[in-house]
Amino acid sequence: MRTLLLTALLAVAAPALAADVGKPAPDFTLKDLDGKVHKLSDYKGKTVVLEWFNPGCPYVVAAHTKGSLVDLAQKQAKAGVVWLAVNSGAPGKQGHGIEANKAAAKSWSMAYPILVDETGTVGKAYGATNTPHMFVVSKDGTLVYKGAIDNSPDGERGSPQGGVLVEYVSSAVGDLGAGKPVRTAETKAYGCGVKYAN
């Protein structure tokens, strides 16, 4: 009985190791830099893109200044896609802090919220390992893509693997919009490690 109780407690306390493509995306509630609350399940009925973010990471800098993240969110927003950045950096780690994130958002004209996940709970529930690490959630709340923003691991679209640039997130959102299965549902994310507390 005691073992059963312990097992049940652990199951409640421990988040899943990583969200699986094809399964429901883990729901979460996080505040953005202005204190506004965002609950993933409130966006049901819309495609949601989650972008793991760290303004101090040079890959994120490259992606937002020269690479695939320069204006992709803006374009997708026009098509009704909800785009949310998530910073799972712990206090004292690179890229943590409201002001640093607000400065980056202003500098890179990010018109979408940056959600604060300093305990890392949401990042770990999704298995976010890198910044940027991208996740696409379909209108019915299913995780349909996780991985890199594109296939150019320099962050600036300058070195695509195989010589041809593939924008995985654009492609996944495009497939969803066309009512087709996502062609590439999972790739290896590149970038900095997420600066979790441990």
Next chain:
Amino acid sequence: MTLLAAILAIALAADAPPTKAVGPRAEGEAYQVALVPPPSAKPGAAATARVVVTARGPYHVNRDYPTSFRVDKASTASFTAEKLPLGEGAERTPCKDFPGEACALSAPLPFRAAASGETRIAGVVAFSVCNADRCLIEKVPVAVSVAPATK
């Protein structure tokens, strides 16, 4: 006001340090980069230099970053492309202190020597080094001259 700004700009320019000459080696707190030429190259013939990236201190070379050499217009050597990937065919020296990571990368840089005289190789090496807390992306200019082979 515009005149004042112009005077200030001229004064600041006069005090600015001269542009650092680009050489065969460059280093930062976290890395050293060297462009190692062959001893000589026959005019117009194919030859190979090497690009060596060495991580310093607690850093290692980031294996996931596409290390590359972008050819500068100052080059008189010819290359197969303007930007050359350096990862494939590179020799990696394992780190003593960081199991599974490489602390140095030595990559061949094939080129064709100038038709006559000395050959200049100039470009920018792009690479990334990481420690336990952070990664850096660096773009470091290097240049070297190769003497023409006499035989």
